[in-house]
Amino acid sequence: MAKFGFIGTGNMGGALARAVCNAVGGENVILSDKSAVTAQLLAEELKCSYGDNSTVISTAKYIFLGVKPQMLKALLESIAPLLEKRQDRFVLITMAAGVKLSFFNEALGREYPIIRIMPNTPVSKGKGMILYSPNGSVFMDEIGEFCDSLKLAGRVDRLDEGLIDAASAVSGCGPAFVYLFAEAMADAGVECGLPRNKATEYAAQTLLGAAELLLTSGKHSGVLKDEVCSPAGTTIAGVHSLENNGFRGAVMDAVKAAYDKTKNIGK
Helix, strand or coil: CCCEEEECCCHHHHHHHHHHHHHHCHHHEEEECCCHHHHHHHHHHHCCEECCHHHHHHHCCEEEECCCHHHHHHHHHHHHHHHHHCCCCCEEEECCCCCCHHHHHHHHCCCCCEEEEECCHHHHHCCEEEEEEECCCCCHHHHHHHHHHCCCCEEEEECCHHHHHHHHHHHCCHHHHHHHHHHHHHHHHHHCCCCHHHHHHHHHHHHHHHHHHHHHCCCCHHHHHHHHCCCCCHHHHHHHHHHHCCHHHHHHHHHHHHHHHHHHHCC
């Protein structure tokens, strides 16, 4: 019997399934998807099992629900009878944006062990940020096993549920903002004469290196910025231009807009 089950193997569900298979072995994972072919193809790639939703719900201990928020209510209605029949321990893991843990209690009619997670797309490369918040029914050893299963997906960090939406606006939506910035840097490089492939490579590697330095140096981002800005130099001229164009304000507005939208989804 597979210990980890996935209902929904799209971009995010599939990426997490891949990370879990690498961490615990494919023999411990079972997949299902509304497209049976999608689940089968991924299962063959990962050397794990596949089946329908009822098989996953009836057998797996850790059940990842990889469906969109608008599809969640229908899914919970369909699996509620199967969950009621189970006599053993299981943990539901939801990644639906804006949907609180309390929603599951209401939809399922009882409180089951549930972990709410918000991953981002870089989990597909093992460099993701996964926020999680368990309800009071999840045991500590289960939290440990859950975290271990995702260790190859990236950083895993526990957060109070009240902060999940705010954090998701930074790490969940953030990759899109970063890609826009990288594209803009590459576009500027092309304008200055660089070939497109070189400009994109240089922008991407610069972001990668700067992020690693920010994570490992222990220095504030402002200090790291200052270290690049020589007096009367080229970098401070560029920083001045960004400030004139409201760069920081625009980024803050983008994160706040994403946060507000997430809060509206949960209403």
